[in-house]
Each structure stands twice: as structure tokens, then as C-alpha cells.
Amino acid sequence: MDQEETRTCIVCGQPREEGIHIVSEFICSSCESEMVRTKVEDEKYPFFIRQLRQIWVRFHA
Template identity: 55%
Template sequence: MHEESLCKCIVCDELKPRDQGIRIVTEFICGSCENEMVQTDVMDEKYPFYVHQMKQIWIHKNA
């Protein structure tokens, strides 16, 4: 697999194939993190972590 076809997920920080996730603005979220995020209840202890990671999209864009 070529290096340029890999993207770093802003949630799990792992390199994943670019076709196995989504792009929001300039950032990448892998499919497994996307699935976990959308299934996470707001009362789950992981929820604030996901909110924080999503905020990074806007921080990087405006930096």
C-alpha cells in the first residue's frame, strides 16, 4: 500500500486507507472511529473525548 493512500485518523491517531473513512474539512476519521462515535450515547464516558477530537478539526482549520 502506498504511503499517499494512507491518512491519519484524528480520533485514534492511526494510519488507515483513505477509502476507509471520511474527510471533514481537511481532517480524516477512519470508518471504525466514525461508527463508534455515532453509536456513543451522550452519557457515555467516551463522549467528551469524541467532542474534543471533533473540535480539533476547527482548531486546525483556523490556526
């Protein structure tokens, strides 16, 4: 059983067991669902975009 493995979420910075992998980065399931619910006019939206941009920057580097 290797379900104890935790990854550090790129959005909240917390170690989590459940989430999704994008490229080589990890987003926990709670941040993922929060991002899905976040609207463009939400004040947290730019924060999520900035965190995600880190992934794209590394991916295209």
C-alpha cells in the same frame, strides 16, 4: 490503483485507508461508526468531542 493511500485518523491516531474527510482532517470508518453509536452519557463522548473540536478550531482559525 491508489487505494493504498493511508491517512492518519484524528480520533484514534491510526493510519487507515477507509474513512471520511472533514475539512482537511480524516476520521477512519471505525471511529466514525463508533462515534455514531456513542451516547452523550458515554464516558468516551467527551473524548470524541475534544478530538472533533480540533477540526473546528482549525477550520475557523
